[in-house]
Amino acid sequence: MVICKMLRTLCPVIALLLTVLFGDVVRADEENDYYRMVSIAAPEAQTESRDPNWKPSDDGIALEVSGIAVLSPSRLAVAIRKGEVWLLDGVDEVTGDDDSERVSYHRFATALHEPLGLLHHDDSLITVQRTEMTRLRDTTGDDVADEYETIASGWGVSGHYHEYAYGPKLDPDGNLWMTLNIGMGLKGEQLKQIVPDAPFGYRQAAWRGWAMKVTPRGTLQPVCAGMRSPSGLGANADGDMFYTDQQGNWVATNSLNHMRPGAFFHHPESLASMELEGSTIHDVAKVPNGIAYPEALKRFPQMQPPAVWFPYKKAGQSATDILLDSSGGGFGPFAGQLFVGEFTQASINRVFLEKVDGEYQGACFPFRRGFASAVLRMAQAEDGSVYVGLTNRGWSSLGTSPYGLQRLTWTGETPFEIQEMRAKPDGFELVFTRPVDVESASDVRSYGMTSHTYLYQSSYGSDEVLKRHLNIRKAIVSEDRMRVELKVDGLRELFVHELDAHGVLDANGKPLLHRKSFYTLNNIPQK
Incomplete structure (x- = not known):
């Protein structure tokens, strides 16, 4: 508790230091003139569940939001890191921080293994757990999932904590997309699950660092590779699929990448699966190291450049979710553009994309900061407003809370941008x-x-x-x-x-x- 209080005290100091060091840091109250946020609280007194085995804790729900699905103007489904899905009713009535008592909660699903996404599709909710993509269905009409169906599985899981699985997101052809984090610093018992005879001696479980899709017929297909921490994915206005990656080894800074068959992006340890059946990447003979990207791309023909780089600290430190503004103007003057969540700086950046010579490229811009915690998930409501799911588990972020749910609404005033x-x-x-x-x-x-x-x-x-x-x-x-x-x-x-x-x-x-x-x-x- 003492450490948490210290971090909260230091957050304003850190924000001021970022302003001094990097400039162009707009005060949150200035952005608030155009985009206002309201918190949706989950106090213990309002939580309830129709699951007879559920008992409320003294602390209520730890709302570490890892997935959001908008079900109707008044109803939201939210996945949380501990492995549950909750239904929230009355969310459209929250227009100020004092209105949260109007929201009711009850638990829809439980016993999931760290779900890191949520999609409403075909009258059911779909999430990606560590080891499978799962369909959650209520067949009795009591708002409790009684059917947990495995849609797809088959990627490697060694037990390493960093082997996250994200998704799904839907493309226009009905494919369900997901992305797989690599394991970092694998050792000991975890090595028993590693792909044998992997190229270049890289050690990763099968398909780690890859994007996969499940076709409408239920077939799991590898698509592209080279991912480190691909925690965000989604489609643009043309239906092409993108993912975000986070700075680390082999990844210079955060990036937005266009996913398509056969593309390789950053992290070569994903090449451990290059020889597996279904791989779309072949004939990588050598991985360059320690040279400028333009030269590396010449020497590594399978590698594709990001559509957009996010310069470190200037445009975030850890990119997360991708949201297409499909409101047609209900969220301001940026319809058709992408918004990208930011973990460390508890903010959202904006992306404009265009195609030049058949390939995507474009610009990123600061958009909105000042969220209560790290931005991990976003979903757009019918009126254009955006629900923002927060959790800083595992890493520190700016903000006053370790987790939460906020709603971002356009005031109707157009900012000069x-x-x-x-x-x-x-x-x-x-x-x-x-x-x-x-x-x-x-x-x-x-x-x-x-x-x-x-x-x-x-x-x-x-x-x-x-x-x-x-x-x-x-x-x-x-x-x-x-x-x-x-x-x-x-x-x-x-x-x-x-x-x-x-x-x-x-x-x-x-x-x-x-x-x-x-x-x-x-x-x-x-x-």
Whole structure:
């Protein structure tokens, strides 16, 4: 308890230090003018279950949210880390922190092994446990699951604590996707489950570090590999599937990656399963180490670059869930874009994607910080608001609580933001959410830009390397004042281009809510 109190006391100090060190840290109350959050509490006095074997504890529910499924405007299903699924009724009535007593809880399912996702599909709830994908069904209408059906299993589990399994998420073709964490530092008894005769001597259980999908016919298929801690996955507006990875050995910083058959991304220990039946990756002869990413990609043809890099600390420290804003404007001016959860900084970042030469790339932006704990899961309600599931188990995060559930709602006020950042043959086009002030937006001194890349290496993470300041020689404002075309010298493919629009004002003289963006320029457009 003493340690917890100390951490809570230090959180504001840490936030202030981040502001000093990294800049562009907007106060949560400023973001609150546009996106407001309310906490949904789970006090012991309101918990109940129709399961006769359930007894409330003195502490109520430890709401360590690991999965969320929206069932109706008033009902939510929530998975928690200890292995239960709860139904919450009346969630739409919570508009302030004093309204939580309007929410009722009862337990739907139990005895699950660390479920790390939840999906409502085909009149049932589906989750991924450590060892299987499971369908939970209530066949008697009493809101308690009486049927637990194994949809798929067959990946390796050695007993290592880090062998998390995430999902599922649904694609437009009806496939159920999941991702598998690698085991880290396997030893002792855990080695008995390792794939024998694995390439390069890597030691991992079968399919660790892979994305898998279950087809509508129930077949489990490996898709792609190279994952370290792929705790977030989801589809974009076109139905293509993505996952997030977290910084560590072989992973320079957090990233968003487009999943497709045969792609390899970061972590070579996943190649332990390369020779297993069903593998989509073949003929990897050598894994480079300690060289810059552009060169590593040349030497390692199976490896694909991330669609988006999240520069470390500037855009989070541990990326989690992926949410598509499918509200059509109910959540503000970012419809069709992706939101990515952030564990350590208890925040959410925003991602704009485009295709250049047939491949995804794009920019990430800060969006909303100040959540009560680490953001692990998100789900969008019918009105566009977003439920945010929190838990900091195992790692520390900013915030005042170890876990919880919050709801994020757009106030109807449009923030002044860079809505989109698009690559051009000779620079970038910025699209704004409000008309800009022509004088400030056309002044090249209102902008600054650098580019950098990372090292692909077996050691933990990477500093920004080969960094260079770029010359912005012209800023052209469109007639409607909603766009600015930046002419930039020295663009570099496979480099992150960091923009600081520090001097840009809107038509009323107000600065950007978030002035920085980070564009991963994998391909420079030819026209």
